[in-house]
Amino acid sequence: MNGPNPPKMAAWLLDKLGYLQHNPALFGDLQEEFRSGRSKAWYWRQTAVVILTGIRANASEGLLREFAILFLVQALLDCLLWRVRGKVIMGNFDAPGFLGSLAVVGFFTVQLLRGKRIGGLDAGAAALLYVMASSTLWARYPPHEMSLTYRLWLDFLPLAFTFMVTSLPTPTSTAGLPGSHAG
Amino acid sequence: MPRAYLGEFELMVLLAVIRLGEDAYGVPISREIEQRSGREAALGSVYGALERLEEKGLVRSRLGERTPERGGRAKRFFRVTAQGVREVREAQRALTALWHCLPQLEGGTT
Numbered sequence: 140m141n142g143p144n145p146p147k148m149a150a151w152l153l154d155k156l157g158y159l160q161h162n163p164a165l166f167g168d169l170q171e172e173f174r175s176g177r178s179k180a181w182y183w184r185q186t187a188v189v190i191l192t193g194i195r196a197n198a199s200e201g202l203l204r205e206f207a208i209l210f211l212v213q214a215l216l217d218c219l220l221w222r223v224r225g226k227v228i229m230g231n232f233d234a235p236g237f238l239g240s241l242a243v244v245g246f247f248t249v250q251l252l253r254g255k256r257i258g259g260l261d262a263g264a265a266a267l268l269y270v271m272a273s274s275t276l277w278a279r280y281p282p283h284e285m286s287l288t289y290r291l292w293l294d295f296l297p298l299a300f301t302f303m304v305t306s307l308p309t310p311t312s313t314a315g316l317p318g319s320h321a322g
Numbered sequence: 323m324p325r326a327y328l329g330e331f332e333l334m335v336l337l338a339v340i341r342l343g344e345d346a347y348g349v350p351i352s353r354e355i356e357q358r359s360g361r362e363a364a365l366g367s368v369y370g371a372l373e374r375l376e377e378k379g380l381v382r383s384r385l386g387e388r389t390p391e392r393g394g395r396a397k398r399f400f401r402v403t404a405q406g407v408r409e410v411r412e413a414q415r416a417l418t419a420l421w422h423c424l425p426q427l428e429g430g431t432t
Contacts, residue, residue, distance in 0.1 A: 162369065163395045164347070164385065164397060165369050166393070167397060168347070168365050168392070168397075172352075172365070185366060188364035188366035188367055189366035192367060192369075192370040193366075
């Protein structure tokens with residue numbers, strides 16, 4: 140039977156994050172409900188709940204680490220692009236900010252290479268490292284005129300996000316992905 | 323076996339599974355909770371609760387047939403176990419005992 144298809148991006152996200160393979164019945168349910176007249180917004184809300192439930196249930200397993208890696212790659216790219224843009228557009232390469240961000244990314248990378256689970260304390264330590272590295276370097280190389288608010292948003296928001304994600308409480312049960320063990 | 327304490331949402335899911343009998347899978351469980359409680363029950367949350375209930379031994383699941391309207395994916399049917407029934411009865415007994423003669427609720431909601 141052919142019917143409307145769920146939002147491609149949401150389905151892609153769930154597939155790439157591994158939920159589709161772990162719990163096909165849930166996706167059958169989502170599709171059944173969607174084809175019975177639910178909106179795309181409903182499907183997106185359901186997707187968000189599935190991902191958040193999965194993150195919470197797998198806080199001690201691999202998925203969280205994958206999220207951390209994804210975040211780090213994104214943060215690194217953001218930092219690089221912003222610094223390069225600063226150099227090209229404003230003619231002033233923000234070396235302290237760039238090196239501070241690089242220190243954070245390097246810290247996380249070492250943690251991941253050592254096979255350590257990144258937790259809230261690690262994120263806090265990385266933030267501290269960033270502040271120390273940047274402050275030390277800013278004293279020597281004053282930053283360009285970009286607003287401090289913008290700088291804080293750009294550099295600290297991803298860190299806060301990491302802290303939030305990695306600090307999610309683990310449920311008392313050892314449940315895996317929602318409904319992952321078919322009987 | 324130690325008691326498996328039930329959260330409010332887990333209890334609602336368990337009751338919905340009992341009410342639905344043989345037809346208890348994600349979609350009707352979610353709808354049952356929405357209709358009876360007036361509160362939205364996301365499928366992800368329902369499956370999360372069912373997973374926990376299964377780990378506590380309060381429900382069991384089996385896969386049904388694949389159907390085209392579900393994109394070729396099978397339904398996963400749930401059934402309450404004997405231990406699950408005991409837990410529901412115990413929860414009902416405890417809640418009723420706590421509710422009984424609650425002075426603040428007698429004659430009004432304040």
